[in-house]
Amino acid sequence: xxxxxxxxKFGEQSNIVKLREEGLLYLNNLPYFxxxxxxxxxxxxxxGVEHILRGIKGKVTTFDGEELGEVTDWELRVHPPVPxxxxxxxxxxxxxxxxxxxxxxRNYEFGPYALVLLDTEQFIQRVVxxxxxxxxxxxxxxxxxxxxxxxxGVGLFKKKRRFAYQSEYRFVxxxxxxxxxxxxxxxxxxxxxxxxxxxxxxxxxFVGRYNFExx
Numbered sequence: 001x002x003x004x005x006x007x008x009k010f011g012e013q014s015n016i017v018k019l020r021e022e023g024l025l026y027l028n029n030l031p032y033f034x035x036x037x038x039x040x041x042x043x044x045x046x047x048g049v050e051h052i053l054r055g056i057k058g059k060v061t062t063f064d065g066e067e068l069g070e071v072t073d074w075e076l077r078v079h080p081p082v083p084x085x086x087x088x089x090x091x092x093x094x095x096x097x098x099x100x101x102x103x104x105x106r107n108y109e110f111g112p113y114a115l116v117l118l119d120t121e122q123f124i125q126r127v128v129x130x131x132x133x134x135x136x137x138x139x140x141x142x143x144x145x146x147x148x149x150x151x152x153g154v155g156l157f158k159k160k161r162r163f164a165y166q167s168e169y170r171f172v173x174x175x176x177x178x179x180x181x182x183x184x185x186x187x188x189x190x191x192x193x194x195x196x197x198x199x200x201x202x203x204x205x206f207v208g209r210y211n212f213e214x215x
Contacts, residue, residue, distance in 0.1 A: 007120050029084050040163060049080075111197065
């Protein structure tokens with residue numbers, strides 16, 4: 001089952017069909033998520049930043065030392081060197097031991113359909129095998145949620161707690177083309193089922209600790 005989680009991808013019907021029938025993963029890059037403004041849905045200005053620094057008072061100066069003024073309650077985000085070359089593919093992770101099932105209805109805003117992976121471990125293996133075959137440097141894992149006023153290291157697998165309703169699992173690919181990236185792993189119709197997003201809570205039932213069924 002892949003660490004006791006069930007992976008779900010919410011989206012528009014056409015995109016979910018492509019994912020299921022062709023195994024087409026569409027990965028946007030970090031600037032896309034950092035610049036999108038959609039009420040904390042896809043947009044997150046701190047996504048992938050290396051560090052966050054905060055302060056109550058400070059001065060803004062130019063590189064030449066000229067003072068431009070004072071700021072209060074400031075937040076400084078330290079970005080990685082080339083964020084446009086990092087791409088992510090994000091999914092919802094049902095974690096029955098972590099208290100995230102029931103799925104928050106806010107996730108329905110990603111799209112009216114959901115692709116439920118019936119074999120998480122097999123899906124992850126197919127993605128990783130494809131990335132390794134194509135010599136794409138990558139990482140994967142669950143996102144950990146930290147306090148919204150967090151100070152310190154962030155990276156690609158920490159997000160602010162206000163995004164915790166997304167219960168995210170992500171694949172990260174490096175050294176990308178500077179824009180969106182597509183990865184095709186082949187049909188996953190044998191290990192997935194597509195259902196309306198608003199039926200996700202009523203049609204998944206856990207049998208025991210990790211086993212589940214979709215009906």
